[in-house]
Structure formats: structure tokens, C-alpha cells
Amino acid sequence: MLFSNPHATREAYPESLQHIMCIKQADESRRWLSTWNQLSATATPLWDLVDLAKQLNVGQICVKDESVRSPLGSFKALGAPIALVRLILRLFPQKNFNPQALLAGEYRDQLGSFTAISATDGNHGRALAAAAQSVGCRCVIVLHANVSVEREQAIAAYGAEIVRITGNYDESVERAATLARENQWHVVSDTSYEGYEVIPRDVMQGYGTIAAEIIEVSETSRHAGHPFTHLFVQGGVGGLAAGLVSYFWERYGADRPIVVMVEPVQADCLYQSALKGRAAHATGSVDSVMAGLACGETSPLAWKFLSESVDHFMLINDSDAVGAMRLLAAGSGNDVPVVGGESGVAGLAGLINLVGVPAHAEKVGLNKNSRVLVINTEGATAPSVYEELVGESAESVQQRQQAWLRIHKPC
Structure with missing residues (x-):
């Protein structure tokens, strides 16, 4: 077609x-x-x-x-890490973090209580988990029913905490947003929705x-x-x-x-x-x-x-x-x-x-x-x-x- x-x-x-x-x-x-x-x-x-x-x-x-x-x-290795870095720079302007030093883990002692969360089909979540591990912050990934166990294990290998749902990708996006609101975590998603455009832009x-x-x-x-x-x-x-x-x-x-x-x-x-x-x-x-x-x-x-x-x-x-x-x-x-x-x-x-x-x-x-x-x-x-x-x-x-x-x- x-x-x-x-x-x-x-x-x-x-x-x-x-x-x-x-x-x-x-x-x-x-x-x-x-x-x-x-x-x-x-x-x-x-x-x-x-x-x-x-x-x-x-x-x-x-x-x-x-x-x-x-x-x-x-290619997702180019998106999630830069979005996480830019988010941290916006949230903590008084810290004067150096972007490359962030990814090198030089500020991990200051970011232990910071949590990033996202829904994923696999690749974005894996990239975010790797970036969070490098930065030194916590990462939670929401997976829908069709994401394979093999992809789940690849994400978990970078230290991410996995949340499984029975629905599809769009429902996993909704669940991630809900968990973020309830726990004051920060969504780092590669898709935008009403009121959420800055991070997907990054x-x-x-x-x-x-x-x-x-x-x-x-x-x-x-x-x-x-x-x-x-x-x-x-x-x-x-x-x-x-x-x-x-x-x-x-x-x-x-x-x-x-x-x-x-x-x-x-x-x-x-x-x-x-x-x-x-x-x-x-x-x-x-x-x-x-x-x-x-x-x-x-x-x-x-x-x-x-x-x-x-x-x-x-x-x-x-x-x-x-x-x-x-x-x-x-x-x-x-x-x-x-x-x-x-x-x-x-x-x-x-x-x-x-x-x-x-x-x-x-x-x-x-x-x-x-x-x-x-x-x-x-x-x-x-x-x-x-x-x-x-x-x-x-x-x-x-x-x-x-x-x-x-x-x-x-x-």
C-alpha cells in the first residue's frame, strides 16, 4: 500500500x-x-x-x-543518553554538571536518589538503562506483553528494574507515566504526548x-x-x-x-x-x-x-x-x-x-x-x-x- x-x-x-x-x-x-x-x-x-x-x-x-x-x-544509543543528560542538566542547573562528565559517572554520588523511567519495545529501554548505569542513577523500565524475555534480560543486564504489564506498547507508556506521577520519578520517553514534548525532542x-x-x-x-x-x-x-x-x-x-x-x-x-x-x-x-x-x-x-x-x-x-x-x-x-x-x-x-x-x-x-x-x-x-x-x-x-x-x- x-x-x-x-x-x-x-x-x-x-x-x-x-x-x-x-x-x-x-x-x-x-x-x-x-x-x-x-x-x-x-x-x-x-x-x-x-x-x-x-x-x-x-x-x-x-x-x-x-x-x-x-x-x-x-541507533537508540544516540537518543536516550542525551535525553537523560539534558534532563539532569535542566533539573539541577545549580550543580553546573559537565555533560561528558555526567556520562562518565563523575557525579554518581549526587544522583543516587534520581530515578528515570520509560516504556519500551526493547532498544530504547536498553539504551536508557545503560545511560542510567553510566550516570549512576536508578532506572525503571516498563515492558508490554510482546517484548521477548531475551530483550528483557538484555535491559536488566544494565541494572534496570523491570515492570511487566499484560497490555500493548501504548498501555506500557500509560503505566510508566502513572508510576512516575505516583513516585516522583522522571519519564524519559521517545514518544510525545500532551504536555510532554521536551524530552522526546531531545x-x-x-x-x-x-x-x-x-x-x-x-x-x-x-x-x-x-x-x-x-x-x-x-x-x-x-x-x-x-x-x-x-x-x-x-x-x-x-x-x-x-x-x-x-x-x-x-x-x-x-x-x-x-x-x-x-x-x-x-x-x-x-x-x-x-x-x-x-x-x-x-x-x-x-x-x-x-x-x-x-x-x-x-x-x-x-x-x-x-x-x-x-x-x-x-x-x-x-x-x-x-x-x-x-x-x-x-x-x-x-x-x-x-x-x-x-x-x-x-x-x-x-x-x-x-x-x-x-x-x-x-x-x-x-x-x-x-x-x-x-x-x-x-x-x-x-x-x-x-x-x-x-x-x-x-x-
Whole structure:
């Protein structure tokens, strides 16, 4: 299913949005995170999938590989930590905390009674737990019924206290908010709701690091304007897309790439938002193998950025994601094998799906000259699930990747 957004614009980045998120703040967040020991000291790879581009009859496909951003296994390592740091700085201005020293744990003796709480599908909670452990504060994570035990254990490994509920993700968000009110804890969520926008803004701003790295690597391209013509990005509540698109939009204005939003058919909150022209709820069961995208309600704050910057919205099936996981893992003579998690491959799955319908490809302007960017947002954050779906362990794929790299060079 494909819907072309009638409200998409090629105008310059609006000043009203720049007051909320801007490149200056994103770059500041990047500097603060640069010394955190849970992040890679170097930029994540931008892989050039030459064979796949030929197969799909497009000019170029590059995959920004966030699976190796951090031991945490996903791009969320850029959002939760910076939001926690900025929250603490706002709450304790008289302390004059240094942001990088906070993440190094130098003020843990002053933050032992401070508690951060959040609901999660897995990756955000894991990143928040790791950040809280580094800072030296307490962390409580609320998990809904569909979060696997494997993901729960990965979060608990960073010292977080786990609260389990029987409902879905949106109900876990409500439970986290209730517990925060009752106990005077502080919600560090990656989705906004009425009266709660500052922290989700900080989370989204952290994702600007991904855009900055892409620009640094690819701006030497001979192409005018943005080095990519298309960006296929996965949905969820919209935070990642807002963080990326706002950065590209401010930097390139009318030359920003064509943006295609990709979601599971059963978690279509952004698709429904586009249809209705406002932040809306999903119409499906919100139960997808793409666990990180199994969100039932669009972040109203993210929608402020996406409503005019996403050109097309599309839906994919779980089987499309599994097929893309296997394709990335397989690699080829010219394409490096990559560990892409269930949610991580959604953008690529959307591209493959769309190219398979010529009328849709034409509608979004995909052709042999198109330069396509996708983001692999996670690795095997649930290793047993990954192995079951791909038929090969993540470790095995990584070994084949290293063998490939010995005779090839990345994009």
C-alpha cells in the first residue's frame, strides 16, 4: 500500500520547526556523546550495495549500518543518553554538571536518589538503562506483553528494574507515566504526548548524529544538492524519521531527498496520520515481528516535522522484513553481508517491495539514476529470534562480513 502525501513541501526548513530542532543542537548532542564508552569512537559504516542496486535497477543503494553503533545494538544509543543528560542538566542547573562528565559517572554520588523511567519495545529501554548505569542513577523500565524475555534480560543486564504489564506498547507508556506521577520519578520517553514534548525532542535531536555522519562521508559526491535522491526510513512513532529529516531539511532545503516512510501493515499509525492529516492511531493489531516498529500511536511532536517532509507513506508485511533480513545477511560478490534486525531492515524491505510494483516506483520517482539511502537501525538485538528468522546466527554473518572486508573496501 502506498499513499502520496498531498501536504509534502519543497520549501525551506520552517523557522517554527528550527526553534524546536536544529543542526546546532544536534551537533552539540553529538559532541557530548562522543566520549561515552558505550558508543563507537568512529562513524558507523555506509555500505554500498552495488549488486542489489543493479538487481533493483536503481543507480545506488547505500545502507547506514547502525547495528555497530554500540554494544547496545541499535541507533537508540544516540537518543536516550542525551535525553537523560539534558534532563539532569535542566533539573539541577545549580550543580553546573559537565555533560561528558555526567556520562562518565563523575557525579554518581549526587544522583543516587534520581530515578528515570520509560516504556519500551526493547532498544530504547536498553539504551536508557545503560545511560542510567553510566550516570549512576536508578532506572525503571516498563515492558508490554510482546517484548521477548531475551530483550528483557538484555535491559536488566544494565541494572534496570523491570515492570511487566499484560497490555500493548501504548498501555506500557500509560503505566510508566502513572508510576512516575505516583513516585516522583522522571519519564524519559521517545514518544510525545500532551504536555510532554521536551524530552522526546531531545531524543530525536540525538539521532541527528546519523545524518551528520552520512553528510560527512558522502558530501564529496559530485552530485548537486543532497547526495541521495531518496531516503527510505522506518516508522515506529516517528522519532527517527523526524531526527533525520529535520537535519537534512535544514541543511538542503528544497534539495532534500524524497522521503518514503515504511511501516508494518498492522502498526500503521503514521500512514493513518497521513490519511487524516493529523497525528493518529494505528488501525491494526500492533503486533509485528518488527518489534521496534510495533507502535500504535504517532508521536504528535514527530508529526510536526513529518507532516510536510515525508513525500510517501507505505506499508509492508512481516514476510517482507524477513526476506530483507536474509538478503542483507547473504551478501554477494560486491555486497557486504550485514546483520540487519527485524526493524532495522524495514526501509530496505520497503524499497524492494516498491520496486516490485512499477507504477509505484514511477510514482516516487525511482529509476536507474536514483541514489537511495536506507538505515539499518539495529542488529540482532534478540539473537535467537534473528537466527530463527534468518537461518543463520548473527555471529556467523559477522564472520562472513569480516572475510568479505579483507578483500573489499566499504562505501
